[in-house]
Amino acid sequence: MKIAIVRERADGETRVAATPETVAKLIGLGNSVAVEAGAGTLARVPDADYATAGATVTPTAAEAVKDAEIILTIRRPTPAILAGAAKGALVVGSMDPYGNEAEIDALAKTGVTLVAMEFMPRITRAQVMDILSSQANLAGYQGVLDAAVAFDRAFPMMMTAAGTVRPAKVFVMGAGVAGLQAIATAKRLGAVVSATDVRAAAGEQVESLGAKFIMTEALKDASGAGGYARELTADEKAAQAELTASHIAKQDIVITTALIPGRPAPKLVTAAMVASMTPGSVIVDLAAERGGNVELTKPDEVVTTANGVTIIAYRNVPARLATSASQLFSRNLFAFIDTLFDKKTKAFSINWDDELVKATVLTRDGAIVHPNIKLAAPAAETK
Numbered sequence: 001m002k003i004a005i006v007r008e009r010a011d012g013e014t015r016v017a018a019t020p021e022t023v024a025k026l027i028g029l030g031n032s033v034a035v036e037a038g039a040g041t042l043a044r045v046p047d048a049d050y051a052t053a054g055a056t057v058t059p060t061a062a063e064a065v066k067d068a069e070i071i072l073t074i075r076r077p078t079p080a081i082l083a084g085a086a087k088g089a090l091v092v093g094s095m096d097p098y099g100n101e102a103e104i105d106a107l108a109k110t111g112v113t114l115v116a117m118e119f120m121p122r123i124t125r126a127q128v129m130d131i132l133s134s135q136a137n138l139a140g141y142q143g144v145l146d147a148a149v150a151f152d153r154a155f156p157m158m159m160t161a162a163g164t165v166r167p168a169k170v171f172v173m174g175a176g177v178a179g180l181q182a183i184a185t186a187k188r189l190g191a192v193v194s195a196t197d198v199r200a201a202a203g204e205q206v207e208s209l210g211a212k213f214i215m216t217e218a219l220k221d222a223s224g225a226g227g228y229a230r231e232l233t234a235d236e237k238a239a240q241a242e243l244t245a246s247h248i249a250k251q252d253i254v255i256t257t258a259l260i261p262g263r264p265a266p267k268l269v270t271a272a273m274v275a276s277m278t279p280g281s282v283i284v285d286l287a288a289e290r291g292g293n294v295e296l297t298k299p300d301e302v303v304t305t306a307n308g309v310t311i312i313a314y315r316n317v318p319a320r321l322a323t324s325a326s327q328l329f330s331r332n333l334f335a336f337i338d339t340l341f342d343k344k345t346k347a348f349s350i351n352w353d354d355e356l357v358k359a360t361v362l363t364r365d366g367a368i369v370h371p372n373i374k375l376a377a378p379a380a381e382t383k
Contacts, residue, residue, distance in 0.1 A: 001348055003031050003337075004068035004085070006061040007039040010075045012300070012315065014042035014322035015329060017072040017093060020053035022330040026337065027054045030346035034064040043322040069348075071112075072333050076103065079110045087111050088365070090340075090350075092333055094118050094131060095362055097373050098262040105375055108363035117332065119360045119370075126356055128335040133177045134328035139317040140181030140257065143284040144170075146320075147253045148189060150282045150302070150310045156190020167192050171247060172211070173268055173293065174257035175202035178286055182255045183209045194247070198240065214247055244268060249276035254283045256293035262372070265290040279308030288313035336360075 003026050005018040016039050018026070023033050033055040037047055047057045058064045065071060066084040073093035082091065088111060095116035097104045107114055117131045127133075148155060151168065158165040170186040172179045175197035183206060186193045193211040197203070203213040248254055248269065254277075258266055265287035274283065274296055285292045288299040296305060297313045304310050318325040340350055350357060362370045 001031050001069040002067055002086075003033045003070040003072065004035075004064040005033070005039055005055075005072050006036045006064055006077070006081060007041075008074050009078070009081070012319060013075060014319045015074045015326045016040040016043045016045060016322075017074050017326075017330060017333060019043075019045055019327055019330045020049045020055075021327070022334040023050055023053040023055045025334055029338070029341045031070075032056065034058050034068065036061045036064040040326070043326040045323075045326070070337065072330075072337075074329065076100070076107070076114075079106055082107070082110055082112055085110075085112060088113055090115055092117065092336065097362060097370075101368075101373060101375050104362055104373060105368060108366055108368050111366055113364050114362040115336075115357075115360045116362050116370075117336065117360060119362075120336075121355060121359045123355075129332050129356070131329055131332045134332055135318040135325060136176065136178040136257075137181045138321050138325050138328070139286050140178035140183075140255075141185050142317050142320050143178070143255050143257075143286050143312075144182050144185040144189065146312050146314070146317075147255065147282045147284045150312060151253060152280055153252070154190075155186070168252045169194075169250065170253045170255065171195070171214075171251040172255045172257065173197075173244070174259075175199070175206050175213075176257060176259075178257040179255070180205060180209065182257065182286075183211045186253075186255075187211065191253070194251075196240075196244070196247075214243065241268075241270070245270075245273050245276070248273045251277065252281050254281075255286065256283070257286045258293050259287050259290055263290075265293050267293060267295055269294040271295045274305055274309050274311070275307055277307070277309045281309045283309060283311045285311060285313040286317060289315045 026033050035050045035055045035057050037057050037059050051057050061081055062084055067086050069086045070090045076095045091112045092115040095114055120126050120129050154165055155168045157167040168191045170191040170193045172182045172195040175195050183193050183195055187210050194214050195206045195211050196214040206213040256268055283294055285294045285297045287293045288297055292313055296311055299313050300315045302312050341348055362373055
């Protein structure tokens, strides 16, 4: 069967959904692979490398997609890009359906089967397919590097003949995959690191990396389904905010990572908290794509406040590490595709009752089928 990879069209998207490594593996399953020319250019993957791996490089997306039964993508494509694909073709990638239900419905009407890899259940067999973790890991790393560049002082303690330079104080808010990688990276650079999370179990992970765990006594635990945090009550939010305010005022760098699936990012850092920080401090908001954790965040901008605090808020941080991000993302996609092929016969067969498929399929046979994705009801007519 034919598998297609097209160039990403979204602004600022530098990643590509397949690398020569995964193209060779897809061909090894008995498929042909077509890659749109230039698809990997921004990720430093030239067309010649795809050709060497066995792919056919086509001059246009239309030629790559024509009669394709599987299309691999980083971000949700438009119906126009998918024109000419085989009936019922699988489109596999990050679909970002929440708040974009109308776009999902339009894609459903083309007859394709959308697979949202961000819905992959967090179970042992699916770890290798977890795009959220692979990309968040890189985001946490890059966030610390962005902070280090903007911070006009050294990170580690330095003892010199001219005196001692104190280490930078880094505070990481949220100890998920991105937060833990941010902690590890900041520690490697020599900073004194503290972190907070609303999930009590995160404390052990934070401390294992050599950071201090900060958690209010009023919040026992806010663990939710799938390893994510649940939304806090009003009293819990107030207690957490009080703790955060007193701690942030003493920090040089704050990195926020808190996200709730399907909802805007929670506001954790107020304008007053930013105002309490010393000039030259830096905040990196890794939740900018969902509006940000900082009240003063302007997504996709780097701003400096009146009191000299720099707020860095890139929407798509993994794309700043396009080569590494593409390598990991493409391996996640291949790991899922690999489950759809019989290892002996190399025959393609989808088990629609498989828990991975049921969790990730958004559309099928012209309709939205995922229980969590609903179209808004049409507004009532006024007379």
